[in-house]
Amino acid sequence: xxxxxxxxxxxxxxxxxxxxFAVHQVRGGLGDGTVAxxxxxxxxxxxxxxxxxxxxxxxxxxxxxxxxxxxxxxxTAKVDSDGKALDGRCTYLVSGGKxxxxxxxxxxxxxxGWLVKNSANRxxxxxxAATQGEDGIWSFTVAPDTQxxxxxxxxxxxxxxxxxxxxxxxxxxxxxxxxASLPAIKRLxxx
Amino acid sequence: xxRRWLFPLVAGALVAGGAxxxxxxxxxxxxxxxAMKKIGARGPENRFAFGEMAxxxxxxxxxxxxxxxxxxxxxxxxKGPVLIDxxxxxxxxxxxxxFDARTDVxxxxxDRDTGGKAARLALVKAGxxxxxxxxxxxxxxxxxIALIRILLADPAEFPVIDAIRRKSTCKVL
Numbered sequence: 001x002x003x004x005x006x007x008x009x010x011x012x013x014x015x016x017x018x019x020x021f022a023v024h025q026v027r028g029g030l031g032d033g034t035v036a037x038x039x040x041x042x043x044x045x046x047x048x049x050x051x052x053x054x055x056x057x058x059x060x061x062x063x064x065x066x067x068x069x070x071x072x073x074x075x076t077a078k079v080d081s082d083g084k085a086l087d088g089r090c091t092y093l094v095s096g097g098k099x100x101x102x103x104x105x106x107x108x109x110x111x112x113g114w115l116v117k118n119s120a121n122r123x124x125x126x127x128x129a130a131t132q133g134e135d136g137i138w139s140f141t142v143a144p145d146t147q148x149x150x151x152x153x154x155x156x157x158x159x160x161x162x163x164x165x166x167x168x169x170x171x172x173x174x175x176x177x178x179x180a181s182l183p184a185i186k187r188l189x190x191x
Numbered sequence: 192x193x194r195r196w197l198f199p200l201v202a203g204a205l206v207a208g209g210a211x212x213x214x215x216x217x218x219x220x221x222x223x224x225x226a227m228k229k230i231g232a233r234g235p236e237n238r239f240a241f242g243e244m245a246x247x248x249x250x251x252x253x254x255x256x257x258x259x260x261x262x263x264x265x266x267x268x269x270k271g272p273v274l275i276d277x278x279x280x281x282x283x284x285x286x287x288x289x290f291d292a293r294t295d296v297x298x299x300x301x302d303r304d305t306g307g308k309a310a311r312l313a314l315v316k317a318g319x320x321x322x323x324x325x326x327x328x329x330x331x332x333x334x335x336i337a338l339i340r341i342l343l344a345d346p347a348e349f350p351v352i353d354a355i356r357r358k359s360t361c362k363v364l
Contacts, residue, residue, distance in 0.1 A: 006196055010203030018210030026218055051295075057218035060294045064226055064252050065338055067288055071299045102303075103284055103342060105258050113254035117247040123257040128344065165256060167284055167342070168303060 026057045035178045039083070039185050040075040040164065042177050061112065069174045073101070075164040080185040086161060088116075088144055088154035090190040094125075094162070095139035096183030102168035103127060106183070108142065110157045118153035125152050144191065219294040226252055227292075227336060231265040237273055239264045239339070239361045244349060260352055262339040264361035269333050271364045272319045277310040277339055278358035284342040289314060292332035300326075312337075313364070322364060337361055 034041045043055060051059065059066055066074060079085055080092060094106060107124035110116050115123040130138035131150045140150035142162070154160055164183065166173070173180050230251060233240035241262045245255035255261070266273040277287045279302060286301035287310050300310040313321030314328050314337070321327035339359060341352055 006199040007202055010199035011206045014203035014206035015210045018207035019214050022211045022214035053215040056294060057215045060219040060222040064222060064294065065290055067299060068296050071286060071301060107256060109254060114250055115245065115247045126258050163254060
């Protein structure tokens, strides 16, 4: 084998390998520079010039035009509170207390972030639509079939994620999202 | 044997590192360009397009919020500063955000920032000046997206909100 053959092989493999690894990392969810809190994860530098190249690329792919934390925080859950992957054929109870911001909503997405077709034409539960308990705890059900009370349909998809949007979060929440009190996601059963 | 592969392997590793960084750096520009193309198809440059509420059948970008009305302007500073005037919506959360071609937020102004009054932004690049009465927003790229979000408490509010937001403008000075 000639010398240039060896160079050509290594450079080609390097080009393919480097690009493929970057694509794999970008498509791997919002893992870089993120903060975990129970089943939820968030990033503190979305939409800002301080974001790393990897975070910026990830946000561009799965959260293009996202706002910086002072305006809105985005918490995403792909698993329930026991760490099991969210499954659209299962029923979940999402519940929590007062969230530390001006307004919130929880939206259900599939794939890289698409709303799911469903019979109720409902894709999110904003704060005022959740069922309010006397103890100050709100809740709603995430399920494939019609539920009594506040219901967020899954459309029966195999996998989904939930995004909690919190607009005008408090300074405490922005500085330490890992300690914020966020909703629990409890699996009640599966079809 | 190993010596003959040493330099090719080092060259391959360097190329891999470069390709990795180049892909990460290019991704936001490529995706933002695709978004500007898609959003820009709704109307002319430097003018707001007032989108319908997001549904499973209407998703111009990933992770749209079905609770927010979105109005978008694909701007271009090549012919001069672009002025953004946002009509306030009383008793509702609203904001206008300016995203550059790299997806970074150059500015966000909400009803909280303006005290409920209109937001008036002048998007300028080096060498351009903002006119009086406008807050300058300096950009390093010619193109980007201005996005107005308005929170609807109830989908039935849409016709009223829609009439108000259509008073917002995006235009070249």
